[in-house]
Amino acid sequence: MGAPAERAGRRALGRRLRGAAGLAALAGLAWVARDVPAALGGRLAGARAERAARSPQFRDGTFRNRAGSRSAPGAPDRSLVRELIFGKQKRRPTAAVPLLRPTDAPAATERExxxxxxxxxxxxxxxxxxxxxxxxxxxxxxxxxxxxxxxxxxxxxxxxxxxxxxxxxxxxxxxxxxxxxxxxxxxxxxxxxxxxxxxxxxxxxxxxxxxxxxxxxxxxxxxxxxxxxxxxxxxxxxxxxxxxxxxxxxxxxxxxxxxxxxxxxxxxxxxxxxxxxxxxxxxxxxxxxxxxxxxxxxxxxxxxxxxxxxxxxxxxxxxxxxxxxxxxxxxxxxxxxxxxxxxxxxxxxxxxxxxxxxxxxxxxxxxxxxxxxxxxxxx
Known part of the structure; x- marks a missing residue:
């Protein structure tokens, strides 16, 4: 096989390998993504929903804080977004966080x-x-x-x-x-x-x-x-x-x-x-x-x-x-x-x-x- 043919063969092989790698990557993403809906959790139904509706904390279809405070943070304002992008905070440690392995020990005794x-x-x-x-x-x-x-x-x-x-x-x-x-x-x-x-x-x-x-x-x-x-x-x-x-x-x-x-x-x-x-x-x-x-x-x-x-x-x-x-x-x-x-x-x-x-x-x-x-x- 001459040099041009060898180069063409290598390019074809490369395309097949890249295609295979891409398919494998997509398959991996699909495998990871399939658990996302499950991770969102379940919805209240039946006896569970009926019990929630009887709670003093449940009003107008949702649970509420008793103090009447706003439960969830509102939309971020401009200053918050600006800080997130341009802020100088040191939000990560600069070295490894020291970890300890708790020694094996029996459960705490009666007064421990x-x-x-x-x-x-x-x-x-x-x-x-x-x-x-x-x-x-x-x-x-x-x-x-x-x-x-x-x-x-x-x-x-x-x-x-x-x-x-x-x-x-x-x-x-x-x-x-x-x-x-x-x-x-x-x-x-x-x-x-x-x-x-x-x-x-x-x-x-x-x-x-x-x-x-x-x-x-x-x-x-x-x-x-x-x-x-x-x-x-x-x-x-x-x-x-x-x-x-x-x-x-x-x-x-x-x-x-x-x-x-x-x-x-x-x-x-x-x-x-x-x-x-x-x-x-x-x-x-x-x-x-x-x-x-x-x-x-x-x-x-x-x-x-x-x-x-x-x-x-x-x-x-x-x-x-x-x-x-x-x-x-x-x-x-x-x-x-x-x-x-x-x-x-x-x-x-x-x-x-x-x-x-x-x-x-x-x-x-x-x-x-x-x-x-x-x-x-x-x-």
Missing amino acids: LHIVWYGHASALIEIEGHRVLVDPVWSDRCSPSALVGPRRLHEPPVGLAELPAVDAILISHDHYDHLDMATVRELVARQSAPFLVPLGVGAHLERWGVPEHRIIELDWSESHRVGGLTVTATAAQHFSGRGLRRDGTLWSSWVVAGAHRRVFYTGDSGYFDGYAEIGAEHGPFDVTLMQIGAYDRAWPSIHMFPEEAVAAHVDLRGGLLVPVHWATFNLALHDWSEPVDRLWAEAEARDVRLAVPRPGERVVVDDPPPVDGWWQSVA
């Missing part, structure tokens, strides 16, 4: 209480011999798509397969950074614990294959017994939604109470007078897990600023404050380290006990590690 923070809002509560997993999100992105959406700034410190057996899995609301389809599906296969969720969220779980007997839906002030624990859904000031429809499911904070120890978790919420009421009814709390990140002046009523998190902790009659909802996903315009810097300053000013663990670090609530500013060396 430990917290393991895995990043963002995902945490493990080890209380009086029980384990409660909170808002587990292990996927690379908090999004219905594996291709777009906020991506992790650090890996999970442990894999889902390495988690110990848990007694309950709590979900605060249905936003993607708190409720993740892939994580739920794997937990269904690997764990036997029930999912405790706010009203309506069970429709998502049912679509994803969670057995009905493992779905416990609660309205605010309703409780469920898990072994020796009483788990209570309490009020929060936020919103919900996984697609274009807003507020079709409820959002909540959570109280986890044993015979001797008590834990409060905010979920996502703006600051409101409900914290003082929760503290009076369910407190005092040995430890609070407080949302501190992803705040902005454009949505002040649905996420707390760090100073408000400290105020809420005081209202709740909290002992130790452990911050969550920061460090893992880039969801606002503030500097990556700003939430915890501001929290530390406010906690010192108000003489509030604080622990800021590295992702994966176990905090013994009765003997917490001193705050050492570890995040500043990577910010």
Whole structure:
């Protein structure tokens, strides 16, 4: 075969290979895209919809905040868009976030209480011999798509397969950074614990294959017994939604109470007078897990600023404050380290006990590690 023919043959082969690669890429995209509709979750119907309609929080076809505050952020204004494009904020760490692998340990004994923070809002509560997993999100992105959406700034410190057996899995609301389809599906296969969720969220779980007997839906002030624990859904000031429809499911904070120890978790919420009421009814709390990140002046009523998190902790009659909802996903315009810097300053000013663990670090609530500013060396 002469040189021209060889070159023509190589070009033809190249076209076939590129075509094959393109088809493979399209097939891969199609495979990823097919899960997007499922990730949007389910819709309320039948008995689930009837129960939602009876809730005091449900009015005119949607769930509402009791304070009458606007539930969802409005359209971004020009200044917000300009900051997003041209802002000088350091929204990512400049070095790797240090991760720790929690050492294998038996569940906390009768009077012990430990917290393991895995990043963002995902945490493990080890209380009086029980384990409660909170808002587990292990996927690379908090999004219905594996291709777009906020991506992790650090890996999970442990894999889902390495988690110990848990007694309950709590979900605060249905936003993607708190409720993740892939994580739920794997937990269904690997764990036997029930999912405790706010009203309506069970429709998502049912679509994803969670057995009905493992779905416990609660309205605010309703409780469920898990072994020796009483788990209570309490009020929060936020919103919900996984697609274009807003507020079709409820959002909540959570109280986890044993015979001797008590834990409060905010979920996502703006600051409101409900914290003082929760503290009076369910407190005092040995430890609070407080949302501190992803705040902005454009949505002040649905996420707390760090100073408000400290105020809420005081209202709740909290002992130790452990911050969550920061460090893992880039969801606002503030500097990556700003939430915890501001929290530390406010906690010192108000003489509030604080622990800021590295992702994966176990905090013994009765003997917490001193705050050492570890995040500043990577910010």
